[in-house]
Amino acid sequence: MQQTGRGGAAEEATVDVKFTDLTNALIACKVPEDLFTEGRLKASFEALFRSFDPEVQFQYFKSFRRVRISFSDALAAAEARLRLHKTDFSGKEMRLYFAQSVHIGSPRLEPPKPDKQFLISPPASPPVGWAQSQDAMPVVNYDLLCAISKLGPGDKYELQTATPTTPSVVVHVCDDERGVNSAPDDSDQDDQPRPLRQKIVQTRRPDFTPGAEQ
Incomplete structure (x- = not known):
């Protein structure tokens, strides 16, 4: 027009x-x-x-x-x-x-969709399809248990080999000076002193050299 x-x-x-x-x-x-x-x-x-x-x-x-x-x-x-x-x-x-007209789709102001409402602490309700996660099973090193079971008194088992910057990890089994079948009776425990247990010697840390690769 x-x-x-x-x-x-x-x-x-x-x-x-x-x-x-x-x-x-x-x-x-x-x-x-x-x-x-x-x-x-x-x-x-x-x-x-x-x-x-x-x-x-x-x-x-x-x-x-x-x-x-x-x-x-x-x-x-x-x-x-x-x-x-x-x-x-x-x-x-x-x-x-x-004047510019703005179309909002509804005459009323609607609240936002609760897409991330479960992030509120404490959550009002879990989202659809949410399930409680199960705790993981503990990790058991059966190789280590088998190696220790085969050790006798005085034997050792090296878990980790030493490197230029880290020490080795060694498992020692304490010696029993009385022997397996030499344990005194209950009646003699009060009269005889108990033998001292062997002290586990701590592994010495290797000396640090500046030229060693990190």
Whole structure:
């Protein structure tokens, strides 16, 4: 649809408008600051737009120096914008723009989906498909147990071979000086002193040489 209108002095404008793409609201920018405080100036401002639609509504935003003008249909809003855009009002050039419509899908603000709600401590409820993990079985070194079971008194078993920077790990079995079958009776334990057990000699740490590879 093609319309021709005049704004300000003798300025003529030709605009192609599709009313199906327009909204029924305008945003007035760069309005005078006195518009928000003086009733006479506010009544004069509203009279400009009531000539296009008697049921027009106004919302004043003083912090932004803007006014939202809502019409009953998009045709009235387009005609008001065409005729009043960049016109002089109380010494200020008034700018009119169509308000952008935002579609949010629902008239109410819905809460976010609880996709990660189970991360809250303590969790309100586990997510779908969640299952308690089972504790892992303890690791038992059967080779070490078998080697130790074959050792006799005084024998040793090397777990880890020494390197230039780490010592070896060796398991020693204590000697029993009394022998396997030489344990005294219960009646003799109080009279005879017990033999001292063999002390396990601690493995000496190798000397550190600066030239050794780390």
